[in-house]
Amino acid sequence: MNITPLPPAKEPTGLGRLPVARWFLVIGVIAGVVLLTGIVVAMMMSSRARELAKAPAVEVQLARLNVALIVLFAAMLVFVAALAFIIRYAVLKPVDQLAQQVRTVAAGDFDHTLHVDRPAELAELSSHIDSMRGRIVSAWRAAADQAEELRRSNGELEQFAYVASHDLQEPLRKVASFTQMLEQRYGSQLDDRAKQYMHYSVDGAKRMQLLINDLLDFSRVGRITGEKSVVESGAALDAALENLSGTIEDTEATVTRDELPKVRGNRLQLTQLFQNLIENAVKFRSEAAPRVHIGVRRSGDMWEFSCADNGIGVEPKYADRIFLIFQRLHPRDVYPGTGIGLALCRKIVEYHGGQLWLDGGAESQGATFRWTLPAAGDDDE
Template sequence: MSIHPLPPPKEPTGLGRLPVARWFLAIGTLAGVTFAAGFAVIMTILGDAVALSQRTDVDAQIARLNTALLLVFGLLLACGLGLVFVVRFAVLKPIDQLTEQVRAVAGGDFDRDLHVDRPAELAELSSHIDSMRRRVVSAWRVASDQAEELRRSNSELEQFAYVASHDLQEPLRKVASFTQMLEQRYGEQLDDRARQYIHYAVDGAKRMQLLINDLLDFSRVGRVNGGRSPMDAGAALDRALDNLSAALEDADAVVTRDELPRVDGNASQLTQLFQNLVENAVKFRSAEPPRIHIGVRRDGDMWEFSCSDNGIGVNQKYADRIFLIFQRLHARDVYPGTGIGLALCRKIVEYHGGRLWLDGDADGHGTTFRWLLPAAGDGR
């Protein structure tokens, strides 16, 4: 199986650094030394007792005591050796076998069976671990198949994006241009209804081109525009405001900001993020001139940005719907657009490891969007 091996286990600390075999060896050595010392002391005492007494019955009793002690010590020694044998072959050796099997699985051999025959507790434990291994491997294979299917689907989407950017837009340009040429050449021969039909055809072709371009921008996020690096968020906002300078001037809009930090991001995508949010604030303005504020505050290892305006606002029940692609809350003739702007903003933020949401608890009128971006140098 082509899967990465598991990370190395954590190093034990304290007394847990010593293996079980060394504990048994240390305790067995201590017991053997104590046993030998006790045997020597008892034999010395018995020897002294024999030297002090010359009575025959006492000598016979001491001889029987020596025999009993030797028998007891012999039985204790046999029990100790039997315990060593049991621990070595019934506990330590199965643990070593299970450890080797687990180490092989951790090293990448995920098809390796985990099984020991004894003792009953270790056999049950190995059975549970092996069952867990089989379930994990089965789930990984399913996920691998799904990932492969996803890669295939993404490849087809990339091919579709290529077709959309080249093959689909050319016919649309021809429809729009030749329809306009038709109006220019035969305009005097057309009545008002014919001119209206021509206007509808040109407008539809142009809106289709805009829709295709927006879809291409949406599909390119995180795939074509390059990687991420430490950058100045204020510079991205400056470029966005420069792109919107004409629209801001026409709407008499005022944009204020906090001192923006450095973030780990993609310059072109963050420029597009700021541009879409500010453009929405200008588009969905109220009767008053737009007043837009870009704020920021630190939130752990992330920066929380906000874009607040004094526009018409968004009903909180549509807080999730507005981020769906092609979802519109207003008619196209009231507010133009393709309905993909906020979906694109959310995809850009999620590509950067953050999230974008509508702040329903913001004070005052208008709309406040908040989003998280990783701080520069945090390794996110």
Template sequence: MPVARWFLLFGALAGLTFAAGVATVMTMAARTAELNPRREVADQVDRLIVALIVVFVLLLVCAAGLALVVRYAVLKPIDQLTDQVRAVAAGDFDRDLHVDRPAELAELSSHIDSMRGRILSGWRTAQDQAEELRRSNGELEQFAYVASHDLQEPLRKVASFTQMLEQRYADRLDDRARQYIHFAVDGAKRMQALINDLLDFSRVGRVTGGRTPTESGAALDRALDNLSAAIEESGATITRDELPTVLGNQTQLTQLFQNLIENAVKFRSEEPPRVHIGVRRDGGMWEFRCSDNGIGVEPKYADRIFLIFQRLHARDVYPGTGIGLALCRKIVEYHGGRLWLDGDATGPGGHGATFRWTLPAAGDT
């Protein structure tokens, strides 16, 4: 109940008590007069009645004064501050919050207004940053378009015409010339692969759609289809647990499985690759793992391998652009999870590497 109503309630009770007291005094005075007391007693009673009436009047005046003080010194400033706060809450963020009295409410309004100013400043800064981010994203979209079309076309021409040059003048080229042509073609193809990987990295969370309930098993099936040639060539064996439904984007989850399994096949040991995809429930998340029997990763490189363009091996030994694991981590973080190398776990055969990541569960699956 509002404070004003509490004051009205207690004021009404005080008024009833005052009226009851006056009525009681008047009744007692009338009954005393009916007893015909001696003159001295009657005079004392009259003086007592007058004193009581004076006290009641003074109490009435004090109550009225207190009511005025409360009304104009407390209730009215509170109403004023309440109206100002409501105006700010309704969207008038430039509205100043200020009352003059009493000192306690004036100090409180000053603190609230200072907080309003800080929030407003932070909000406007966030708006400016969001606008700058939208502009930057627009420029990034333009760059992605240029990279996917205008930049790759010259690379395709370099590779194709260089190969045509080798075919047409093969009888006139020595081994060194053929080696130079090979370097040129290989460089153009690696540049194309790098551009495509950078585009995939930049697209995460921007142009691949939102997150919906997705069968992670179906995403794994698509990844295995894409890697069928590499799996068959290496003689790899892929096993899995029964995979759940998660809240995610199927295209990105396919990229995630594909990159992790491709790495497991690429960085294999002398034994045929064996990869296992496992999963367990962890609260509102599903924790996945990809274990292999490959060459493994030293624990000291557990963080470095997730940085873009970071490589632990020479390109001529293990080809690649150094973006795969960085892309995997970005995909997982976009889904609200985390990806890490489990340095304490080993893969099939007691060696290799185990990557773990979490994805949000889609309902009670």
């Protein structure tokens, strides 16, 4: 299985740089030297005591003591040799085998099995590690399959977007245009009900075209022109206001702003974000002339933007519903639109790594929407 190898392990520091085998070797040498020194010192003291004490009984006891020390030394050597053998084959060798197996897996062979037979603790540890390896590999394969399915689905979605933007809209344009031609040519022969039906047909075709275009915009977020860079959010707002200049002039709306910062994102999508929010603020206006303010403040690594208006506002109980696609709070004949604008705004903000929400506790009249965008770092600037 082809998986990118893991990065190299961190280098140990301090005394941890010594392998465990060398620790055992150093400690064993020190213990042997101490034991040998003790035996030599004991034998020298025994020899000195023999010289000082000439009694036959004392000499016999000292001789026996020397024999006992020699036997003890031999037994200690046998014990140390046995302990070294056990440590070498029961601890150090299995640890080395497990470490080598882990290195093989870390190098990219994630199908390599991890297993040692001894000791019991290492056998249990290797079993748990191998189980985790198996689960990770299984999850990776499932994720790879899902990613492949997602790529295929995205390809089909792009194909659908192409068909929707060309083939599906052409029949709608024909329906609208020919219905209008019928009304122009035979309008004098039609009664009021027939004219109303024709009006419904044209309006339905145009709304279907608008719906298709909105769905295309929604599906394109993050797929087309989704590259991120350092963006002047003030320039994105200027572009949005230029696109809405006719609507702003007709409604005598006033749009004010704070000094807007640089953010990391996509300029076209941020322009669309500002445009949709300001357009909503103007659309859902009260009897007074619309007033919209774009504010901003720093919040950690993010900039928190706000769009406050003096319109009809939104009841807090609908704070989540308004961000769902095709969800409307008002009849279409009162406030036109497809009900996709705020859903598109939330998708744009989430694509940029931020959040968009309705500020239900805002003190100003109307509605206040807040959203976060990542600040442009010093390296980006």
